[in-house]
Amino acid sequence: MRAEGTATALMRCVxxxxxxxxxxxxxxxxxxxxxxxxxxxxxxxSNPRPQGTGSGDRTRGTTARPRPLRPLHGAAAGHGGRERAxxxxxxxxxxxxxxxxxxxxxxxxxxxxxxxxxxxAVKWRKGNAGEGCSLPGSSWGERLADAVTPLWRLxxxxxxxxxxxxxxxVLQTLASRLQELGVDVQKPGELCCPLRPVVPSPVINGYxxxxxxSVNRGPDGNTKTVGLYVGTGRARNIVCVRADxxxxxxxxxxxxxxxxxxxxxxxxxxxxxxxxxxxxxxxxVVRTTSHGHTMAIVTFHPQxxxxxxLATQKALLKEFFASGPGAGCALTSLYFQESTMTxxxxxxxxxxxxxxxxxxxxxxxxxxFRISPDAFFQVNTSGAxxxxxxxxxxxxxxxxxxxxxxxxxxxxxxxxxxxxxxxVIGIEIVEKAIEDARWNAAFNGISNxxxxxxxxxxxxxxxxxxxxxxxxxxxxVNPSRAGIHYRVVRAIRNCKxxxxxxxxxxxxxxxxxxxxxxxxxxxxxxxxxxGEPFAPVLAIPFDLxxxxxxxxxxxxxSR
Numbered sequence: 138m139r140a141e142g143t144a145t146a147l148m149r150c151v152x153x154x155x156x157x158x159x160x161x162x163x164x165x166x167x168x169x170x171x172x173x174x175x176x177x178x179x180x181x182x183s184n185p186r187p188q189g190t191g192s193g194d195r196t197r198g199t200t201a202r203p204r205p206l207r208p209l210h211g212a213a214a215g216h217g218g219r220e221r222a223x224x225x226x227x228x229x230x231x232x233x234x235x236x237x238x239x240x241x242x243x244x245x246x247x248x249x250x251x252x253x254x255x256x257x258a259v260k261w262r263k264g265n266a267g268e269g270c271s272l273p274g275s276s277w278g279e280r281l282a283d284a285v286t287p288l289w290r291l292x293x294x295x296x297x298x299x300x301x302x303x304x305x306x307v308l309q310t311l312a313s314r315l316q317e318l319g320v321d322v323q324k325p326g327e328l329c330c331p332l333r334p335v336v337p338s339p340v341i342n343g344y345x346x347x348x349x350x351s352v353n354r355g356p357d358g359n360t361k362t363v364g365l366y367v368g369t370g371r372a373r374n375i376v377c378v379r380a381d382x383x384x385x386x387x388x389x390x391x392x393x394x395x396x397x398x399x400x401x402x403x404x405x406x407x408x409x410x411x412x413x414x415x416x417x418x419x420x421x422v423v424r425t426t427s428h429g430h431t432m433a434i435v436t437f438h439p440q441x442x443x444x445x446x447l448a449t450q451k452a453l454l455k456e457f458f459a460s461g462p463g464a465g466c467a468l469t470s471l472y473f474q475e476s477t478m479t480x481x482x483x484x485x486x487x488x489x490x491x492x493x494x495x496x497x498x499x500x501x502x503x504x505x506f507r508i509s510p511d512a513f514f515q516v517n518t519s520g521a522x523x524x525x526x527x528x529x530x531x532x533x534x535x536x537x538x539x540x541x542x543x544x545x546x547x548x549x550x551x552x553x554x555x556x557x558x559x560x561v562i563g564i565e566i567v568e569k570a571i572e573d574a575r576w577n578a579a580f581n582g583i584s585n586x587x588x589x590x591x592x593x594x595x596x597x598x599x600x601x602x603x604x605x606x607x608x609x610x611x612x613x614v615n616p617s618r619a620g621i622h623y624r625v626v627r628a629i630r631n632c633k634x635x636x637x638x639x640x641x642x643x644x645x646x647x648x649x650x651x652x653x654x655x656x657x658x659x660x661x662x663x664x665x666x667x668g669e670p671f672a673p674v675l676a677i678p679f680d681l682x683x684x685x686x687x688x689x690x691x692x693x694x695s696r
Contacts, residue, residue: 277356277367278382284367286684289384297335297680300688304678307645307690308332311653311673318658320670330673330692336527339519341683343387346499347516350394350421352401352408353377361408363398363421384684389466390423393433396463397421400454409438412477417442417450419476424508427518430497432470433458434488434510439475447475455491470494472510483511483569496573502526502553504581512570513546520681524689525553527677528639531693532611534558541612541635543593543625548574550613552583559608561586564596594622601632610634615641620648626655631668638671638694643681645690656694671696 275283282289288296305328312329315322322329338344355362355377365383368375380386380394401408401418409416419436435454439447451473457463458471470493476486488510496507499514502522508514515521528550534540538558542551545563547570555561555578563586565571571590578586589596604610612635614621620642629635638656642649655664656671671694679689 276382277376277378281365281367281378281380282382282384285365286383286385287686289684293337293341293683296683297337299686300678300680301332301335303686304335304645304676304688304690305332307650308673308676310646311650314650314654315657318654320657320659322673328676331675333675333677335678335680335688336523338517338680338683339523340517342384344517344520344683345385345387345390346426346514346518347422347424348380348386348390348394350380350397350423351377352418352420353410355379359402360410361398361402361418363394363401385682387425389425389431393423393431393463393466393468394421396458396466397433397435399462400457404450404453406450409440412438415440422510424497424510426497426499426508428498428500429467430469430494430499431466432472432497432508432510433466433468434472434474436474436476438477451489451491459492468493469497470510474510482567483509501549504552504577506547506549506552506577507573507580508547509569509573512567512573514549515681517681520679521549524641524679524681524691525550527679527691528613528641529554529557531639531675531677531691532613532637534609534611538609538611539606541610543597543612543614543621544616545574545588546570546615548577548586548588550615551586552577552581555583555586558611559585562600563588564593564600565590566592592622594624597625598628601628604632604634606634609636611637611639613639613641614652616649618644618647618649620652623655626652627665630656630666630671633668636696640692640694642690642692643687645692653692669696 272279288299291299308328308330312322312327315329350363351366352361352363353366353375354360355364362377362379364377364379366375367378379398380391404418406418407416408418417438417440419438421436422434424432424434437450442450454473455471458466458468471491472488473491474481474486474488478485496509499506499508499518501518502525506514515524532538532540532554534554534557536557536559539560539562540551540554540558542548542561542563545551545565546567548561548563551561551563552574563571563574565574565588568590571588574586574588578584578588589600610632612629614625614629629638640649640652640656645653653673655666657673658666658670660667660670673692674695675693677691679691681687681689
């Protein structure tokens with residue numbers, strides 16, 4: 138590593154917050170993307186679900202197979218225990234560089250994510266017993282920024298290089314795993330297929346169109362602080378910090394969060410931190426669009442309140458944002474959800490519209506899309522346009538092609554390609570999202586799309602088992618971090634009509650890796666994988682999440 142001046146090294150030194158949590162399987166909407174988590178398990182009666190601002194917000198399309206949330210902390214069990222914990226979690230540890238030591242930088246026990254390039258002042262590696270390095274005297278805002286956007290101190294060009302190296306390692310791992318299964322994937326550079334450079338995001342700061350804010354104890358001890366989490370779950374000192382320094386959250390979201398904090402601090406009702414200890418005010422979700430639309434969704438634990446008391450709280454919240462101090466937020470929609478669970482759908486606990494419009498609208502690739510409170514929509518709209526254009530080109534779909542859009546959300550991918558194909562078939566688990574997709578198709582005058590609501594593992598096998606259409610069939614899979622269910626993989630693998638598959642993954646090193654192996658492994662009658670295996674052809678990363686270590690990897694398979 139080249140010698141650097143003190144100022145340069147300080148700016149390049151990307152450090153973690155003190156003792157964060159790493160999640161290695163609990164696929165909540167946002168928690169798994171940042172490495173910053175609640176100290177609670179996410180069961181009924183525990184804290185609202187973890188939050189963050191890393192990659193896309195998805196818990197949809199297929200049923201995840203959740204595993205428990207466990208703490209990862211440097212004091213857990215010495216070096217050996219830490220290595221085992223890091224290996225299990227996919228956690229990434231910082232190696233304190235000589236420059237950092239010379240500068241007298243301190244150490245912290247846990248790192249939320251990885252930095253991999255030698256051009257930075259800190260080298261990161263996986264599974265080692267190193268220590269994270271931290272700049273002394275960091276403010277709470279800086280610590281939060283380091284936790285949820287660990288690359289924010291790097292020039293954007295270097296961020297892209299970090300992500301490229303991460304994706305290169307993913308493809309190297311895939312090649313190695315396939316070779317273990319007897320698949321010949323030897324390619325130049327030991328990759329399973331060519332890897333193109335990371336496609337940059339058109340917008341670098343404030344790009345998120347959806348943010349989730351928690352309510353918990355702040356640095357000053359106030360339990361009615363609205364923000365994101367830093368701290369040590371093991372020591373039960375989670376701190377909720379305002380997101381003022383987080384670069385990927387737009388100012389409008391921060392403004393709504395500040396107003397919500399003002400409201401709940403005026404309220405005589407307590408915040409709900411542990412369900413069994415009482416309290417009511419929980420998280421806030423803010424969604425915005427390029428039209429200037431803003432939707433706010435407040436989650437509230439009713440505890441033992443009666444209907445009259447609930448009606449009073451809803452009226453007060455509505456008054457605050459409609460004509461009170463929060464009117465400056467200019468909300469398009471204000472929703473209220475009573476929930477006794479960490480997370481629940483509209484079907485489990487309906488979103489109640491307190492005032493405004495029931496939906497907000499966004500333009501994407503010349504189409505207009507309707508967005509419901511819990512419908513999935515890529516968090517980086519301009520980045521999504523770049524991604525979807527590339528998906529269309531890679532699909533090589535033409536007027537005779539049938540496009541199968543698995544985990545379709547509000548139909549963005551399928552509808553954006555509908556004019557180029559014969560037919561689009563979309564599948565999505567969130568019923569409200571399917572309602573939006575159908576509305577979107579009708580509003581945009583698109584008549585060659587059909588959308589199915591339900592779990593992909595239930596809908597797709599039934600759909601493909603009776604497939605007799607002779608037209609070419611191209612599949613696009615865009616699941617949550619949990620990947621797709623084994624039955625979905627099996628249905629795609631065993632459908633002879635599918636010769637080309639595009640897998641869009643925001644976490645290819647996670648459960649998606651299992652999907653890749655199942656798609657490409659030799660036929661295995663024991664697992665009912667009897668179809669011809671796919672082979673990876675091309676990989677293109679798209680940076681939809683600047684300042685974080687995450688990106689969307691588009692992996693093209695063919696057979």
